[in-house]
Amino acid sequence: MNQMTTTPTPAVTVEQSAGQADEPSELSLTARLDALQRLVDLGTGRIDPVLLSDASALLTRAGERLRLSGEHTVVTLAGGTGSGKSSLFNAVCGLNLSPTGMRRPMTSKAHACVWGLSGAGPLLDWLQVDKRHRYARAGALGPDDPQGEESGSLQGLVLIDLPDHDSIAEVHRAEVDRFVTVADLLVWVVDPQKYADAALHRNYIVPFARHADVTLVVLNQIDRLQPSEVDECVSDLRRLLEAEGLADPRIVTTSTVTEGGVDAFRRVLVETVAARRARAQRLVADIDRLAARFAEHYSAAEPPTMLDERRAAELVDALADAAGAPAVAEAMESAYELRAVDYVGWPIARMVSRLRSDPLRKMRLTELREELRGAFTGPVGAQQGDVDYALHGLTDEVTRELPPEWAHSVRAASRSRAAELPEALGEALKGALPVFNQVPRWWWLVKTWQYFLVLVTGATLLWILLLLLYGVLGVSDDPPGLIGDAGLIPYVTVLLACVLGMGALTSSACRNVVALSSARHGERMEAHMRERIAEVAEEKVLYPIADELRAYAGFRAEAERLLNASRK
Incomplete structure (x- = not known):
């Protein structure tokens, strides 16, 4: 018989609400899938891309499988040549559906037998089972079918007979590998002679050792x-499986040529189908397998959340030096003193100094702010090499106990915006420069006082001149007493000296005050620039580092939660 669409007997209905039996497993599975998705999101671009690709493939496969029929359990029969898996498949089905024989290979395509057609079509399409090799059992074959009662108990079973895993045809091995990754229950059929076959154990048992809950080993041909010898053979097989990491392996013995030889295997299938948990258990096993691989990408040490204050302060100091903030503050301090001279200096002394060449006057202090602001644009504000030096070794302490790939990602985060730093530092210094048309109020008071003294000085000089003209030279016969009495000249001269002295003394005293004020002004300017530089450091360096450390902390928490769940 090459193909069978359905048997004549009516389908058997299992009265059970969808998902009822596997609800606890589904809830646990959902949480694991969410955790796995977060691990993929957090690990993208940071850890092993092969692992992330495998995890993404599992998430895709899980989403597809969960959208398909939950009433059907996919069970694959896999084994080597001559193990009798096709005979076992036929015995369970009650019909000769899959070709049997000893030649290599006998089964070249996967054959599927389904108990219960409703919802099975999309599932078989997803499994990529050729429609020519799909068979359906709607229930018992007839009143004389010796397996009719058990056959009806298998409602929801999708039993698949695979090609030989040790086939000489590569396409057959690829077919086995594909089904091994999607089956809800993996059944490995072995015979007494080749149950220790190295290819089976190396390629399938060991890699899928964590899938013990969804793995069944059938020792066939015990006849x-x-x-x-049967118990001895089973004990040796169990010892071998346990040595390869398959915890508490499930083993059943079968014989397709003796009466009742497959009853034990059929009971396992009935229990598996009835429980409706194999689908969730398989996906949980797949996730647990990946959880062990994710565990290699985090350390046991508690992850830091950010750079410590000392290292952050050192970074700000280094960036301030790279941007030349101390030099700018010193220049602003000098500019403050020079500008103060225009207000608190003795005007007569300034007029005298203008008769000499003074290079400081050529600085055009009224335009100093604009010139300084223009100096801090682009890379002129800070050289890229100085910035790179400031970032060197910044994350050494926080990455010391991180896994290599995460340490690399944190270091990369610290430099991710390094190219933006020179211009940002220049903008920060520009924004920190003061407005030169804002001067202390007391400067204006002193300037008013100094010009009053200048006015008095001028008036006194005029008085002395009039005394000389009228009191000494006698240019007038009857001058007023205040300008005609030559005896007043010494007193007026003393008054002139006092005024000049008061002006000079005021200028000297104010210069001392300005010197102290300029020092404080320079300190305030440097502190203000450092505040602006600290903001740049936070935005361009510290925040990216903190984001990366938070990503690692989240990754570590999710990976630990997933791994702890797999150990329970």
Whole structure:
């Protein structure tokens, strides 16, 4: 018989609400899938891309499988040549659906037998089972079918007979590998002679050792053994499986040529189908397998959340030096003193100094702010090499106990915006420069006082001149007493000296005050520039580092939660 669409007997209905039996597993599975998705999101661009690709593939496969029928359980029969898996498949189905024989290979395509057609079509399409090799069992074959009662208990089973895993045809091995990754229950059929086959154990048992809950090993053809040899063979097989990491392996014995030889295997299938948990258990096993691989990408040490204050302060100091903030503050301090001279200096002394060449006057202090602002644009504000030096070794302490790939990602985050720093530092210094048309109020008071003294000085000089003209030279016969009495000249001269002295003394005293004020002004300017530089450091360096450390902390928490769940 090459193909069978359905048997004549009516389908058997299992009265059970969808998902009822596997609800606890589904809830646990959902949480694991969410955790796995977060691990993929957090690990993208940071950890092993092969692992992330495998995890993404699992998430895609899980989403597809969960959208398909939950009433059907996919069970694959896999084994080597001559193990009798096709005979076992036919025995369970009650019909000769899959070709049997000893030649290599006998089964070249996957054959599927389905108990219960409703919802099975999309599932078989997803499994990529050729429609020519799909068979359906709607229930018992008839009143004389010896397996009719058990057959009806398998409602929801999708039993698949695979090609030989040790086939000489590569396409057959690829077919086995594909189904091994999607089956809800993996059934490995072995025979007494080749149950220790190295290819089976190396390629499938060991890699899928964490899938013990969804793995069943069938020791077939026990009719070839003496009764006393069966237990010995099972014990040796169990020892071998446990040594390869398959915890508490499930093993059943079968014989397709003896009466009741497959009853134990059929009971396992009935229990599996009835429980409706194999789908969730398989996906959980796949996730647990990945969880162990994710565990290699985080350390046991508690992850830091940010750079410590000392390192952050050192970074600001280094960036301030790179941007030349101390030099700018010193220049602004000098500019403050020079500008103060225009207000608190003795005007007569300034007029005298203008008769000499003074290079400081050529600085055009009224335009100093604009000139300084123009100096801090683009890379002129800070050289890229100085910025790179400031970032060197910044993350050494926080990455010391991180896994290599995460340490690399944190270091990369610290430099991710390094190219933006020179211009940003220049803008920060520009924004920190003061407005030169804002001067202290007391400067204006002193300037008013100084010009009053200048006015008095001028008036006194005029008085002395009039005394000389009228009191000494006698240019007038009857001058007023205040300008005609030559005896007043010494007193007026003393008054002139006092005024000049008061002006000079006021200028000297104010210069001392200005010197102290300029020092404080320079300190305030440097502190203000450092505040602006600290903001740049936070935005361009510290925040990216903190984001990366938070990503690692989240990754570590999710990976630990996933790994702890797999150990329970």
